[in-house]
Amino acid sequence: MNRLFIVLLVALLALNVGCGSDNNRNSRNIDEDPTNNSNTSDDDPAGDEDSDGVVNGEDNCPSDANAEQADQDNDGSGDSCDEDVDGDDIANSQDNAPLAANHEQTDSDGDGEGDVSDNDIDGDEVTDSLDNCPRVANPDQADSDNSGAGDACEPSDDADADGVDEHLDNCPDQPNPEQLDLDSDHIGDVCDSDDDGDGIEDAQDNCPLQPNSEQADSNGDGLGDACGNDADKDGIEDERDNCPEIPNPLQDDTDSDGAGNFCDNDDDGDGVEDGFDNCQFARNPDQSDWDNNGVGDVCDGDLDGDGIVNEMDNCPLKPNPDQRDTDGNGIGDVCHGDIDSDGVADVGDNCPSTHNPEQGDEDGDGFGDACDRNIVTCEPGGLFVPIVQPQAIVSSNNxxxxxxxxxxxxxxxxxxxxxxNAAQMSTPLGNGNSTYVRVTDTDTIYSGTLRAGFIVENPQSPLGQLSLQSITISTLLNGQLAESAGGANLLQFGLQDGGQRRLLAIATELEFNEVQIGLGALDTLVNQLDVYQACIAPH
Structure with missing residues (x-):
């Protein structure tokens, strides 16, 4: 039994030795195989270190597999091993947009993703392509005047785009350029639920524009006795109705010509009938329409028609929907050389940012009339706005x-x-003599930083220093002096097509509802002055 066990053990040992020899031979054969790449040097240009099918000598990332050989910035280093894929000199690990060159690293909403690749630049969770203020956060997308530009990025001083600054507007969220306020409660009629202030809301008032708290209606026709004669049944007596035969309870009259919009065939008074006017409620007698979209420039929120509202457009007079601005200077690439697209090169343009191909410069100061702050207008929707009837009354010391x-x-x-039209002021010789004209706005108390003054003209000669020294502009609140200045302290403005007329004004900060011009005496001749209109403007 023991002898048999020993014989079997010897046989097993012999078999194991034979197998080991075969394994050694196989190992040697593999090591000596000339096709085995493991013996090829990494530096061998014919080799393929990263096994991506591209030999080392042609591989733009020899140590990182990248069969596609992508190289976004074309610097010879493949994207898979390039530490700056977009070539903007900012390492991928530090770059807030590693796949889009952005040297400035602008990140408006601070979310860690650069603006060039961020589809929500302002971080308000509204995609830029749908955002009415893509660079100003406004998650509610409020747009009070439906202009297409959200309130958050529209000029903050006139959210409803009615030409009246918000701090002066008696209905800041609803357009009402006439600022009508029947009951003088400082709430404009278009947003006042009780226009006549009789304690009865308009919807239930049988005479909504005439105070009648008792709601007397003797004949039971549904029209209060206080309304008197009212042919169109709009709650306004015929003698006060600017459209007596057409119902118009709001009495809108954009051009203040006494004819309400409902019966006026030229609402804005620019000489172009409403049916042909490309801006029915904004004066534009030249009907200019830069992008030929049928909407006049003065009321077009996108002058060049590229889908970018004017306030946000880096080249507002040349279509550039991509807003490309290579040098990041805020001026779109398509504008370089002639920003305002008026055919006059910027270097010689007296208004390089304002379209003015004629280059008019009435006062010869080197600034074109189109952009010269010293050339102004005083009209509804202009830089200055006149104080006129029906809310204005005038007085003097005649x-x-x-x-x-x-x-x-x-x-x-x-x-x-x-x-x-103008009034004529005249002051005789002699110290102490002076006269004045005062305009009172019965509807509005002005506040904030403004400018107030009058359009005037010397009927004998252009206004000189001698004449100016005798002129004083003042503001008053219910007859009490608020602020005053005269002579060299007056602000002077020329007027478009105004000839020798000038607008003399003062800067104001205190509340007022009256503007007054005083004319003092001269030593050598009778002092005379023509006075056209009282005008108010933001500073």
Whole structure:
């Protein structure tokens, strides 16, 4: 039994030795195989270190597999091993947009993703392509005037785009350029639920524009007795109705010509009938329409028609929907050389950012009339706005006991809304003599930083220093002096097509509802001055 066990053990040992020899031979054969790449040097240009099918000598990333050989910035280093894939000199690990060159690393919403690759630049969770203020956060997308530009990025001082600054607007969220306020409660009629202030809301009031808290209606026709004669049944007596035969309870009259919009065939008074006017409620007699979209430039929120609202467009007069700005200077690439696209190179343009191919410069100061802050207008929707009837009344000290020979003639023309009409002031020789004209706005108390003054003209000669020294502009609140300045302290503005007329004004900060111009005496001749209109503007 023991002998048999020993014989079997010897046989097993012999078999194991044979197998080991075969294994050694196989190992040697593998090591000596000339096709085995493991013996090829990594530096061998014919080799393929990363096994991506591209030999080392041609591989732009020899140590990182990248069969596609992608190289976004074309610097010879493949994307899979390039530490700056977009070639903007910022390492991928530090780059807030590693696949889009952005040297400035602009990240408006601070979310860690650069603007060039962020589809929500302002971080308000509204995609830029759908955002009405893509660079100003406004998750509610409020757009009070439906202009296409959200309130958050529209000029903050006039959210409803009615031409009245928000701090002066008695209905800041609803367009009402006329600022009508029947009951003088400082809430404009278009947003006042009780226009006549009689305690009865308009919807239930049988005479909504005439105070009648008792709601008396003797004949039971549904129209309150207080309304009197009212042919169109709009709650306004015929003698006060600017459209007596067409119902128009709001009495809208954009051009303040006395004819309500409902019966006026030229609402904005620009000489173009409404049916042909490309801006029905904004004066534009030239009907300019830069992008030929049928909407006049003065009321077009996107002048070049590229889908970017003017306030956000880096080249507002040349279509550039991609807003490309290679040098990041805020001016779109398509604008370089002639930003305003008026055919005049920027280096010689007297208004390089304002379209003015004619290059008009009435005062010869080197600044074109189109952009010269010293050339202004005083009209509805202009830089200055006139104070005119029906909310304006005028007074003077004509033939007063203080100055019996001081005269003011045609004073009502200062508020009659005809810009070419003027009152005439005259002050005789002698120290202490002076006369004045005062315009009171019965609807509005102005506040904030403004400018207030009058359009004037010396009927004998252009206004000189001698004449200016005798002129004073003042503001008052219910007859009490608020602020005043005269002579060299007056602000002077030229007027477009105004000839020798000038707008003299003062900067104001205190509340007022009256503007006054005073004319003092001269030593050598009778002092005379023509006064056209009182005007108010933001500073």
């Amino acid at each position: 033939n007063s006991t203080d100055c019996p020979l001081c005269t003011v003639t045609d004073e009502d023309k200062v508020v009659d809304n005809i810009p070419t």
